[in-house]
Amino acid sequence: MVARAYTVAFQGVEARPVEVQCAVTPGLPAFSIVGLPDKAVSEARDRVRSALSAMAIALPSKRITINLSPADLPKEGSHFDLPIALALLAALEIVPAEAAEKTLALGELSLDGSLIPVIGALPSAMTAAAEDRVLLCPKASSAEAAWVEATTVIGADTLGAVVRHYSGQAPLAAAQAGEIQTDPFEKDLRDVKGQERAKRALEIAAAGRHHLIMIGTPGSGKSMLAARIPGILPPLTAAEALDTSMIHSLCGLLDEGGISRTRPFRDPHHTASMASIVGGGKGAKPGEISLAHNGVLFMDEFPEFPRTVLETLRQPIETGEIMVSRANAHVNYPCRFMLVAAANPCKCGYLTNPARACSRAPNCGEDYLSRISGPLMDRFDLRLEVPPVEFTDLDLPSSGDSSETVAARVGAARNVQMERFHRHPGISQNADAEGKLLEEIASPDAEGKELLLKAADRFGLSARAYHRILRVARTIADLEGSADVRRPHVAEALSFRISARVMA
Numbered sequence: 429m430v431a432r433a434y435t436v437a438f439q440g441v442e443a444r445p446v447e448v449q450c451a452v453t454p455g456l457p458a459f460s461i462v463g464l465p466d467k468a469v470s471e472a473r474d475r476v477r478s479a480l481s482a483m484a485i486a487l488p489s490k491r492i493t494i495n496l497s498p499a500d501l502p503k504e505g506s507h508f509d510l511p512i513a514l515a516l517l518a519a520l521e522i523v524p525a526e527a528a529e530k531t532l533a534l535g536e537l538s539l540d541g542s543l544i545p546v547i548g549a550l551p552s553a554m555t556a557a558a559e560d561r562v563l564l565c566p567k568a569s570s571a572e573a574a575w576v577e578a579t580t581v582i583g584a585d586t587l588g589a590v591v592r593h594y595s596g597q598a599p600l601a602a603a604q605a606g607e608i609q610t611d612p613f614e615k616d617l618r619d620v621k622g623q624e625r626a627k628r629a630l631e632i633a634a635a636g637r638h639h640l641i642m643i644g645t646p647g648s649g650k651s652m653l654a655a656r657i658p659g660i661l662p663p664l665t666a667a668e669a670l671d672t673s674m675i676h677s678l679c680g681l682l683d684e685g686g687i688s689r690t691r692p693f694r695d696p697h698h699t700a701s702m703a704s705i706v707g708g709g710k711g712a713k714p715g716e717i718s719l720a721h722n723g724v725l726f727m728d729e730f731p732e733f734p735r736t737v738l739e740t741l742r743q744p745i746e747t748g749e750i751m752v753s754r755a756n757a758h759v760n761y762p763c764r765f766m767l768v769a770a771a772n773p774c775k776c777g778y779l780t781n782p783a784r785a786c787s788r789a790p791n792c793g794e795d796y797l798s799r800i801s802g803p804l805m806d807r808f809d810l811r812l813e814v815p816p817v818e819f820t821d822l823d824l825p826s827s828g829d830s831s832e833t834v835a836a837r838v839g840a841a842r843n844v845q846m847e848r849f850h851r852h853p854g855i856s857q858n859a860d861a862e863g864k865l866l867e868e869i870a871s872p873d874a875e876g877k878e879l880l881l882k883a884a885d886r887f888g889l890s891a892r893a894y895h896r897i898l899r900v901a902r903t904i905a906d907l908e909g910s911a912d913v914r915r916p917h918v919a920e921a922l923s924f925r926i927s928a929r930v931m932a
Contacts, residue, residue, distance in 0.1 A: 570582070
């Protein structure tokens with residue numbers, strides 16, 4: 429007799445179904461697992477044997493073979509423990525075989541039979557729903573999986589509880605979804621003294637999901653400004669929250685099964701490796717750009733990142749996805765993020781201050797910022813020079829609008845964009861528009877067109893820069909509540925694109 433249970437193997441955010449077959453046949457006593465398992469899966473036999481022993485279940489003196497099908501799909505992770513145990517229990521007629529076949533299970537077993545939470549419960553629940561199966565998982569992972577209402581999720585603390593559930597002795601109740609988390613923002617834009625132009629740039633970037641780079645001396649407030657971006661962003665929509673949580677589930681970042689409606693804000697250190705930024709490593713895991721999906725990726729000390737890391741950002745910025753290619757894995761991850769970069773004008777940081785600049789000024793500034801290639805710099809929609817704030821200004825009262833006020837304007841502008849693009853799948857912000865669609869929504873009036881053509885000719889703007897200026901101008905018009913893009917909108921967009929030291 430061959431008993432069956434089901435589980436998943438992860439390939440990026442996709443959870444591919446895997447059939448776990450168990451055969452108990454006459455022969456020399458053995459317990460083997462086949463089907464391209466990794467080390468963690470191969471060691472499952474020892475954890476399963478010990479867990480069954482803790483329940484006073486002795487394995488028969490026969491040959492036990494576990495086959496993970498399809499056999500050519502790599503199987504990685506400790507979450508195969510529970511489905512292997514379930515298939516074995518069905519083969520031993522301890523649990524009904526029909527019930528096991530209708531279950532998609534995942535979970536790690538401890539030696540005493542308790543179930544340890546694993547990553548990937550949310551995408552696994554999506555697969556269980558597609559396969560019309562019940563999802564069985566550790567109780568600590570069930571609240572996360574229960575967000576998928578199209579399937580029933582059963583959470584258990586121990587393998588014994590699983591046996592009692594399927595035997596009808598103590599049925600387990602269906603799991604309930606975790607709480608929606610909303611993180612309070614304590615950092616307000618009004619905390620930043622001065623820098624009104626920088627605050628305006630943040631508002632425009634947030635409204636249209638435009639990429640922004642800030643260049644200024646140390647202590648001018650670049651990091652302080654970036655840290656306040658989450659407070660002006662609208663919450664994730666239901667679809668965006670599920671999409672983002674799928675990636676965070678694979679990395680074990682969901683807290684107590686709760687799905688957050690707060691947009692991600694990732695700020696990796698400049699010593700981060702390429703694998704940690706774009707994805708890779710063992711199992712081709714998602715990187716920071718994917719963890720920032722639908723949110724913000726803040727890269728402080730931008731020129732200090734390795735050149736290879738910076739250049740890998742060029743394609744994801746354009747396409748909104750990244751293909752992580754390794755010898756044994758080709759995984760595609762979404763990464764539609766807003767890139768916010770900060771940099772000093774030179775190595776010492778005081779290029780604009782003659783009293784403190786080093787002896788190599790101004791050549792040191794050109795050498796330092798040249799670490800950012802022209803094609804990468806061309807992808808920033810907004811380029812901002814952040815001047816230093818005089819210490820005497822720190823005693824002045826707060827100025828400008830609060831984060832709450834700015835967030836209301838940003839939310840209204842994004843609602844306009846969602847209405848505009850509701851018939852265009854995959855496009856929700858102005859930053860995504862291109863081609864004929866961009867011409868249709870962002871074509872400026874005659875005066876604005878004339879100004880833009882003159883600037884393109886005077887400064888030698890690329891076709892990409894030309895289109896990005898149109899997108900920013902469209903966002904500025906949305907913030908103003910204007911149906912048309914006019915000359916003032918184009919002028920402001922140009923002012924954030926053209927700068928003495930930030931030209932590409």
